[in-house]
Amino acid sequence: MEHADVVVVGGGPAGAACAAAVRRDHPDADVLVLDRAEFPRDKVCGDGIAPEALDVLGGLGLDVAALTDGYPAVPRLRLRGPRGTTVERATTRPSVVVPRAVLDGRLLAQVLATGVRFRRHTVRTVTVHPDHVEVDGVVRAGVLVGADGAESVVRRALGVPVNPPDRLAVAIRGYAPVLPGHDGVQVVTTTDRRWPAYAWSFPLGDGRANVGYGELVSGGVTRAELVAGLHRLLPGVEPTELRAHRLPLSTGRPALPGGRVLLAGDAQSLINPLTGEGIFYAVLSGALAGAAAGAGAGAGQLHRQLLHRRLGGHLRGSTLASQLSRLPVLMDAAVRAARDDQRVFDDVVALGLADGRLTARTLAATVRRLS
Numbered sequence: 361m362e363h364a365d366v367v368v369v370g371g372g373p374a375g376a377a378c379a380a381a382v383r384r385d386h387p388d389a390d391v392l393v394l395d396r397a398e399f400p401r402d403k404v405c406g407d408g409i410a411p412e413a414l415d416v417l418g419g420l421g422l423d424v425a426a427l428t429d430g431y432p433a434v435p436r437l438r439l440r441g442p443r444g445t446t447v448e449r450a451t452t453r454p455s456v457v458v459p460r461a462v463l464d465g466r467l468l469a470q471v472l473a474t475g476v477r478f479r480r481h482t483v484r485t486v487t488v489h490p491d492h493v494e495v496d497g498v499v500r501a502g503v504l505v506g507a508d509g510a511e512s513v514v515r516r517a518l519g520v521p522v523n524p525p526d527r528l529a530v531a532i533r534g535y536a537p538v539l540p541g542h543d544g545v546q547v548v549t550t551t552d553r554r555w556p557a558y559a560w561s562f563p564l565g566d567g568r569a570n571v572g573y574g575e576l577v578s579g580g581v582t583r584a585e586l587v588a589g590l591h592r593l594l595p596g597v598e599p600t601e602l603r604a605h606r607l608p609l610s611t612g613r614p615a616l617p618g619g620r621v622l623l624a625g626d627a628q629s630l631i632n633p634l635t636g637e638g639i640f641y642a643v644l645s646g647a648l649a650g651a652a653a654g655a656g657a658g659a660g661q662l663h664r665q666l667l668h669r670r671l672g673g674h675l676r677g678s679t680l681a682s683q684l685s686r687l688p689v690l691m692d693a694a695v696r697a698a699r700d701d702q703r704v705f706d707d708v709v710a711l712g713l714a715d716g717r718l719t720a721r722t723l724a725a726t727v728r729r730l731s
Contacts, residue, residue, distance in 0.1 A: 361494070364392035366653045367501035369483050369514050371395035372403060372460075373413075373639055374625030374646035375507035376467045379476045380420040381650025389654075391475075392499065393468070395508075396482040400465025404533050404605035406636065407460060407570040408434075408546060408562045411453040412714035413640040416647055417467070421474075427466050428456045432565040437709060440549035441692035442556075447699035448545065452706050455546060455713070457562045457570060483508070486517035486621065491657075493620050503653040505622045507646055510606050512627035520614045523629055524578075527612025531574030531636060532586040534599025538569045548635065549593050552688040554579055558636070559593035571599050574607065574636055609633040610641070611679050616667070618660035624649045633682035635712040644670065644715075670715070677718030678711060690726065697725035 366382050368375045371393045379391045409428070418424045433454035440446045472478055486504065487494040493504040506514025522528070539561065547561040557575035564570065573590035575581050581589075583604060591597065608629035616623060624630075625642035632641065645667060652663040685691045698705040704725045710716025 361498060361500050363390075363500045364477070365389045365501070366391045366503045366505065366650075367493070367495060367499055368393045368505045368507055369395075369495070370507035370509060370625075370627070371399060371468050371478065372464050372507065372509065372625070372642065373467060374627070374642035375505070376464070376471045377417065377420060377643040377646035378505050378507055378624055378650040378653070380422060380471045380474065381647045382653050383471075383474045383476060384420055385651060386654055390477070392477045392479065392501075393471075394479055394481045394483055394495070394499070396480065398480055399468050400461045403460035403464060404603045405460045405639070406533065406560055406562055406572060407457045407463075407564070408637070408639075409456045409458060409463070410637065410640050410713040411455060413643050414456070416640070416643045420647060422467070422470050426470070427463060428458055431456050431458045434544060434546050434563060436545045438545050438547045439695050439698065439708070441695035442550045442552035442688035443692040445692045445695045445699065447695055447705060449698075449702060449705050451709055457546070457564050459564065459570070483513050486514055488619065488621060502656055503620050503622070503659045505624055505646075505649045505653065506627045507624045507642075507649075508627055510608050510626045512623065514621065515614075515623055515627050518617050518621060520617070520623075523608045523612035526576060526578040527609050527629075528577045529574050529607040529609060529631070529636060530577050530581060530586070530604060531572050531607060532583065532590060532602055532604045533570060533572035534602040535568050536571050536597045536599040538563050538567060539594065539596055542569060550691065551593055553592070554581070554585075554589065555688055556686060557589060559590055561594055561597070571597050577606070607631045607636050607638070610675055611682055613675075616660060616664045618664075620657055620659060622649045622652065622660055622663050632712060633678060634685065637713050640714050673717055674711070674715040677716075681711060681718050689730065693729040694722065694726045696729040697722065700729070701725060
């Protein structure tokens with residue numbers, strides 16, 4: 361049986377960040393990444409990358425400029441509330457929109473250059489022993505990290521159930537020419553029809569935009585209704601390459617396993633419930649899993665501690681904000697407050713795209729604009 365110190369299932373941003381963190385902390389560690397696909401490969405996503413995600417990758421020693429080369433910064437964000445209130449402002453730092461077929465391939469290539477091994481392999485079984493973990497009876501690891509996405513095989517092997525329908529979203533994504541007025545601006549627009557529901561348009565800088573629409577699975581939405589919602593909120597858009605995917609929201613994140621098996625990214629239900637953002641959570645939770653992997657049998661407990669220290673306050677705030685936003689009048693008031701105050705706008709962006717907190721300033725400003 362083949363042996364590796366750490367086996368990472370999934371070569372996307374969470375898995376790549378995990379492998380990079382292991383090699384950063386333990387340069388001699390043998391790290392093996394398993395993925396069912398070859399890279400580069402497409403991944404259904406909005407393609408938006410917040411600067412905080414790039415900070416995490418830079419902290420792992422990766423070349424951020426090379427990851428985003430050829431894709432200009434997007435300095436502005438436009439938010440539309442469910443009742444039509446709209447705000448557009450410059451963000452504190454710009455985001456970048458890079459297709460996942462490009463980003464994930466570049467990221468994994470940089471990580472493999474550090475000595476991490478990669479193999480194409482579809483994982484089917486995970487068996488946990490006191491002193492190691494086995495994958496399909498052919499690979500043995502001291503620690504296993506499941507970074508294999510929303511349909512995580514590793515998560516199922518641990519007996520962790522999927523998110524309930526009211527904590528699971530479904531979205532459809534395609535590519536289309538940038539609509540007039542949308543170039544250089546990330547657009548997130550909501551509607552009180554089939555609430556909570558939202559659409560986005562994120563420009564790539566080459567005349568195209570990543571466009572999509574999503575809502576909760578509990579609403580019983582069909583593919584045809586997803587497409588209709590996209591056209592309703594972004595009139596005139598004519599997307600190609602339409603693909604749908606599920607988003608396990610952080611409001612349904614499971615209790616993390618202890619021991620030698622960890623979960624990161626979508627496999628851990630780390631999707632922002634306000635915006636559907638997942639890349640920041642993915643690289644951060646992956647990096648923290650890599651930092652914990654050296655603890656062996658104590659890796660799971662250490663990973664829980666690191667995540668709680670880094671994201672605990674943020675996740676409590678995003679969960680509360682998600683619950684409050686179920687009332688369209690509150691969501692619209694928050695957008696109105698962000699329109700009137702740059703500081704509130706910055707708070708809302710940080711809460712929806714990174715690890716910001718639900719601040720007293722934002723709550724107070726929202727309440728004042730309810731009337």
